[in-house]
Amino acid sequence: MPREEEERDDILVGLTEPDDAGVIRLSDECALVQTVDFFTPVVDDPYAFGQIAAANSLSDIYAMGAEPLTVLNLVAFSVNKLDPSLLVDILRGAADKVKEAGAVTIGGHSIDDPEPKFGLAVTGQVHPDRIWRKGGARPGDRLILTKPVGVGIHTTAIKRGALRDEEIERVTRVMAALNRDAARVMRSYEIHACTDVTGFGLLGHAYEMSRAGQVGLEIDAREVPVLPRTDELARAGIVPGGTRANARWLADRLSFSEDVDEVMRIILCDAVTSGGLLAAVPEAQAVPLLEELHRNGVAEARIIGRVVSDHPAHIRITG
Numbered sequence: 128m129p130r131e132e133e134e135r136d137d138i139l140v141g142l143t144e145p146d147d148a149g150v151i152r153l154s155d156e157c158a159l160v161q162t163v164d165f166f167t168p169v170v171d172d173p174y175a176f177g178q179i180a181a182a183n184s185l186s187d188i189y190a191m192g193a194e195p196l197t198v199l200n201l202v203a204f205s206v207n208k209l210d211p212s213l214l215v216d217i218l219r220g221a222a223d224k225v226k227e228a229g230a231v232t233i234g235g236h237s238i239d240d241p242e243p244k245f246g247l248a249v250t251g252q253v254h255p256d257r258i259w260r261k262g263g264a265r266p267g268d269r270l271i272l273t274k275p276v277g278v279g280i281h282t283t284a285i286k287r288g289a290l291r292d293e294e295i296e297r298v299t300r301v302m303a304a305l306n307r308d309a310a311r312v313m314r315s316y317e318i319h320a321c322t323d324v325t326g327f328g329l330l331g332h333a334y335e336m337s338r339a340g341q342v343g344l345e346i347d348a349r350e351v352p353v354l355p356r357t358d359e360l361a362r363a364g365i366v367p368g369g370t371r372a373n374a375r376w377l378a379d380r381l382s383f384s385e386d387v388d389e390v391m392r393i394i395l396c397d398a399v400t401s402g403g404l405l406a407a408v409p410e411a412q413a414v415p416l417l418e419e420l421h422r423n424g425v426a427e428a429r430i431i432g433r434v435v436s437d438h439p440a441h442i443r444i445t446g
């Protein structure tokens with residue numbers, strides 16, 4: 128445990144058990160939640176990139192069960208090398224998402240950098256007793272995922288010019304969608320554990336949940352929502368390096384039944400930008416929660432598996 132955390136009891140989530148965001152208790156009723164993320168463009172349209180970066184950074188706040196309050200923009204951009212209107216559009220995309228989230232941008236920082244990067248530091252608040260951690264899933268719980276996977280394969284396909292306009296628009300919509308509505312609906316249910324699916328892919332983040340809770344997970348690959356055409360793109364070899372690295376890192380932590388083919392194994396490890404929430408809920412609440420998610424516009428949410436006491440920190444995937 129880092130020394131500073133050992134000495135104080137107000138750090139509710141820090142580096143000892145890393146989670147989607149850090150949390151410090153300010154009072155018995157209020158804890159501050161903080162997270163930061165930035166990356167290079169994942170789509171060509173600057174406005175959409177700003178939206179995606181904002182939705183992605185805000186997502187870690189939602190994954191903790193918190194409400195976002197304030198935002199700081201992180202900008203790396205060279206106005207001498209690139210048209211400044213591109214930066215204006217990136218910031219406009221982010222501002223629109225921050226507004227949609229009900230948060231306020233109160234500052235930021237910019238540096239001159241030939242390779243553009245953009246992201247946000249977000250501060251949110253949560254009741255100290257209502258924090259959703261990665262750990263806490265209990266045997267018998269059902270796993271709910273709120274957005275489709277296949278995003279890394281799609282953004283790699285964009286870079287290779289392999290997607291049609293409507294396919295670019297579809298994956299952009301998925302990435303730019305806030306996890307706000309999903310989190311809001313979930314708050315009326317007993318969420319035992321929650322995280323968001325990002326760079327380590329669905330199975331990487333599911334593994335983190337299983338390790339943090341010392342439980343096993345069973346995932347039914349047929350129930351996992353996947354962007355259309357992902358299978359075809361992956362079969363054509365369009366797979367990001369990070370996705371292959373995820374699959375290698377996870378190899379010993381996963382058991383696949385024979386009917387899950389190689390391509391599906393890769394898709395389940397595909398690195399995601401601004402993915403959905405992955406939550407563990409009591410079995411009796413899973414279907415009511417799913418139905419309420421669907422009624423509230425979280426149309427692609429699915430129950431994808433369950434939590435078991437066998438094989439802690441290990442995932443079995445059937446197909």
Ligand SMILES: Nc1ncnc2c1ncn2[C@@H]1O[C@H](COP(=O)(O)OP(=O)(O)OP(=O)(O)O)[C@@H](O)[C@H]1O
Pocket residue numbers: 141142145146147148149162164183184187323324325326
């Ligand atoms: N450079 C760093 N210094 C200190 N802590 C870090 C650093 N980079 C990451 N972390 C911590 O490691 C943990 C995992 O971070 P990571 O960025 O992989 O996932 P995340 O915060 O859930 O973000 P996202 O969901 O966007 O991927 C978090 O607790 C984060 O604060």
Ligand SMILES: [Mg+2]
Pocket residue numbers: 146147187190322323324325
């Ligand atoms: Mg996260």
